[in-house]
Amino acid sequence: MINFQYARANDVADAVRMIATDPTAKFIAGGTNLIDLMKEDVERPSGLIDISRLPLKGVEETSDGGVRIGALVPNSDLAWHPLIEQRYPLLRNAILAGASQQLRNMASTGGNLLQRTRCAYFYDIATPCNKREPGSGCSAIGGINRIHAILGTSESCIATHPSDMCVALAALDAKVHVTGPAGERVLAFTDFHRLPDSSPQTDTNLHPNELITAVELPAKGFPANYSYLKIRDRLSYAFALVSIAAAMELEGGTIGEARLALGGVAHKPWRDSAAESALRGQPANQTTFEQAADILLRDARGYEHNTFKIDLARRGIVRTLTQAAQATPQSQSDKKIR
Template identity: 60%
Template structure:
């Protein structure tokens, strides 16, 4: 770990000013991912700006009837919040599927959005990695890639986004509120994270000095028909091989609206609009779900060790949709 300086701030203006005064600064809140990356010299900031004293630590109603999640609210407090549990149980379940209780007690909502891939080669500074050092190559494509991406990949990177929370947020249609040097703005979460393309080092669409202030959830929470299914190597404290957020609006046995988002398979949470269209106005049945699963995995590409994830993802989609429709009991 390199030497760095530290400052604690209590306003966004002070945080932005601190950013301007240093060569390679980083914001820090819970630090559950950043500190790990610093320990193995993947991240080497010269200055840490502690933003935990800024007032982004509330969960409150929005003017349109939705819910605003402060960026500094912990994952644990979000998952167990009464309104989140009641109105957005998909989000609560996804958060509780991630990490460990100790980490959820420290990790923040803003930090969860910003966390970086757990690709083995990204963490191994002795190997080439375009995500860590652009232009150096991708060791994962020809290496051991069991946990890595099968959708939205490029010749430069097959890393996956590790978040459970973000998969649910995409299914719910959340928006991200940001402030920075250029003022305030809002980004749909579907546009927040990036696919790798030729710049896999860029995880998201934030600009230098931007701070995530909060996450807005819309009124529609799919509280009646939802499922979050996470397939992993062990029952806790493990990242997803494949995860599925499924949310439905049903009238009788007819699907009136559908959301289908995959985790563990791409550089960002993978929402399939085509699969959702194949579900809409159809009967909630296994055959319908199988057709949607096939559509969601069109274009998927395995790289050897991770090729099994294509079939695994299809089966996980069918099972999650069955659970969301009430055809199978959820764990």
Template identity: 65%
Template sequence: MNSFTFTQAAAVAGAVQDKAAHEGSAYIGGGTNLVDLMKENVARPTHLIGLKKLGLDTIETLPDGGLRLGALASNADTAWHPEVEKRYPLLNQAILAGASPQLRNMATDGGNLMQRTRCYYFYDLATPCNKREPGSGCSAIGGYNRVCGILGTSDSCIATHPSDMCVALAALDTTVRVSGPNGERTIKFEDFHRLPGDHPERDNTLEPGELITGLDLPEKGFAKNFSYLKLRDRTSYAFALVSVAAALELDGNTIKDARLALGGVAHKPWRDKEAEAMLIGQPATADTFRRVAAKVLANAKGYGENTFKIELAKRAIVRALKQATEMKQEVDTNAFLNSNP
């Protein structure tokens, strides 16, 4: 780990100014991912700006009936907050499916959005990686790519975003609040993370120096019919091969509204609004779900070791939607069930 300086910010404006004054600086909240990256010399910030004293750890109801999650609220406090459990159980289930209790106690909601990929080659300094060193190449293409993406990939990168929480936030139409050198602004969650394109080193659409201050959940939380299904190689502390956040509003057996987001398959939480529209007005049946799953994966591309994910994702979508309809929650399951021929 390289040497660095550290300051503890007392206000959001001060944190933003401090970052602008130090080239190569980084914000640090819980540090559950950044510290690992620094230990491996993947990230080499020369100056860290501590955020813990900014007072952004509250969770409060908004005037429009939504809920604001402070960027520094811990994942654990968020998952077990009474309003989240009651009104946004999909988010509760997604958070609890990720990491470990110890990490959830430290990790922050804003930091969760900023996680970097767990692609093997990103962490291996001896191998080319366009995300770590732009222009060097992508070792995962043609290499061991079991954990890599099948949707929205490019010739430059097939890495995936690792978060469980973000998959639920995408499905719930969350809004991200940020503050930076040019003031405050909001970003739709679907626009926050990027696809790799020719610049996989850029994970999101934040401008230089911008800091996440909060996450706004809309009033509608799909608290009755929902499911978060995570398929992984082991049932403890593993990232998703495929995950699905499914939320339905039903009138009898007819779907009135639907949300569907996938994790473990792309550079960002993957949401297909056209597929969601296919569900509305249709009966909540396996045939309907299979048609939607085929639509979501129509343009999927496998790269050898991860090609099994295409069929796995289709099955996971059908299963998650069925669970949401029947409210049979199965948050954790083993991904070896017919997933790796």
């Protein structure tokens, strides 16, 4: 790690003032990703502004029947919070599919959104990487790209977003509350992360001088018919090759509202309104699920080592939608995929 200064923010306004004064500083909460990146010299902030003691740790019901999650709620506390377990079990399962319990105890809700890709070239400062050093080139496109993206890629970057929690938050239509010098604003979850295009160094639409204060869930949580299936190289404590969050309303055997989001396939949690439209009003059967998968993957493109992800995603979508329809969500401890 390089030298850096350390200071604590006293409140949200103080934190925003401090980052405005020193734009090369960074906020730190759980630190699980930032400290690691600083050890690797990938991140070199001039200073760390400790926000971990700010009063953003509540999980509260909102007036419209949703839930507001403070940005500093640890991932483990969120997964096991009664409101989340009962009303948003898709979110619980996605969180518990990610990292280890030690990391979930440290990692914050806001920080989970802001974690960086685990592309090995991004981490290796001896190799070119447009995300780490804009304009230096992408080592993954012609390199070992087994874990990389198949959707929404650009000539600059084929990295994926690593979060499981964010896949569920995308499927659940969450909102992200942020505060900056100009005041507060709210971003739809699907607008929070961005595709790489020609500037992969920018992961999100959060401005550098803004602080995430909360993530808000709408009332609809799909507690009856949901599943989160994460497919990876080992059965626990590994990043997804492909992960699928599925949720639906069922009336008889017919699908009402449906949600489908994928992780491990793109620079952001991948949602496709056309695929969800293809589920709505249709019978909950294999043919319907296969059609939705084909629509979602219509523009998928494989690279030398990751073409397998297209078939894996297609089968995974069908399997996860089937689990959701049958109300037999994937267990995160019994690893058998049924």
